[in-house]
Amino acid sequence: MYKSKKILKLSGLCDKLIRVSDMKLLVIDGSLKDGGQCRSMTDMLCEGTSAEVFEIFKKNINPCTDCEGCRDTGRCVISDDMSLIYKAIERADIIAFTSPVYFSSLTGVMLNFLSRLQVYYLNRKSIGNIKKKKALLLLCGGGATKRLDIPRHQLELALRIINCELAGFEAFMKADEMRIEDDREFCERINKIKNDLKLLV
Numbered sequence: 001m002y003k004s005k006k007i008l009k010l011s012g013l014c015d016k017l018i019r020v021s022d023m024k025l026l027v028i029d030g031s032l033k034d035g036g037q038c039r040s041m042t043d044m045l046c047e048g049t050s051a052e053v054f055e056i057f058k059k060n061i062n063p064c065t066d067c068e069g070c071r072d073t074g075r076c077v078i079s080d081d082m083s084l085i086y087k088a089i090e091r092a093d094i095i096a097f098t099s100p101v102y103f104s105s106l107t108g109v110m111l112n113f114l115s116r117l118q119v120y121y122l123n124r125k126s127i128g129n130i131k132k133k134k135a136l137l138l139l140c141g142g143g144a145t146k147r148l149d150i151p152r153h154q155l156e157l158a159l160r161i162i163n164c165e166l167a168g169f170e171a172f173m174k175a176d177e178m179r180i181e182d183d184r185e186f187c188e189r190i191n192k193i194k195n196d197l198k199l200l201v
């Protein structure tokens with residue numbers, strides 16, 4: 001078993017594999033900046049867990065073009081890094097989405113990513129529902145946004161497609177004032193989610 005600080009980079013598989021265990025926590029990080037607040041939030045969530053993390057901005061992920069090519073095969077016809085992530089989605093029990101708030105929305109890269117779940121929607125009759133799972137949404141923002149229901153609703157629409165129910169939601173909206181690690185109350189809320197969902201190994 002790997003120590004939590006030891007982050008194993010597996011190029012081509014996922015960006016980080018933090019400890020190896022049976023836990024099926026998948027983290028989709030929709031931020032664009034190394035060293036940013038969202039990446040810290042992702043690290044905070046993953047610490048002490050076994051998580052497969054995809055920093056999707058660093059992946060080659062194209063948006064769904066609604067070509068409906070997947071109707072013939074049940075598979076998306078776009079050849080890119082999503083093929084790895086589809087497999088990770090299917091085996092996950094819990095999927096956490098971490099994202100900065102951009103214009104009261106999830107980031108563009110996150111929306112591009114979510115659009116690729118359309119393959120499950122168009123083929124829902126032939127492939128049936130994929131394994132039931134839970135989701136978490138963790139947002140960070142500078143504070144300008146009062147409508148956090150917008151990104152939450154965006155995600156919930158996509159979650160329906162993959163038989164996933166939102167089980168936890170937190171937002172750190174002081175990103176322009178302080179580092180997320182210094183907000184003790186927020187850190188405690190993340191730890192509570194980790195305990196409630198039994199994410200710690």
Ligand SMILES: Cc1cc2nc3c(=O)[nH]c(=O)nc-3n(C[C@H](O)[C@H](O)[C@H](O)COP(=O)(O)O)c2cc1C
Nearest residue numbers: 036037038100101102103104141142143144145175
């Ligand atoms: C293009 C852009 C749009 C943003 N829009 C919002 C917004 O609508 N509401 C908000 O609270 N913060 C907004 N922010 C601030 C970011 O959410 C905040 O700086 C966050 O910490 C960025 O995450 P990062 O540090 O991981 O990059 C925006 C930032 C950028 C770059």
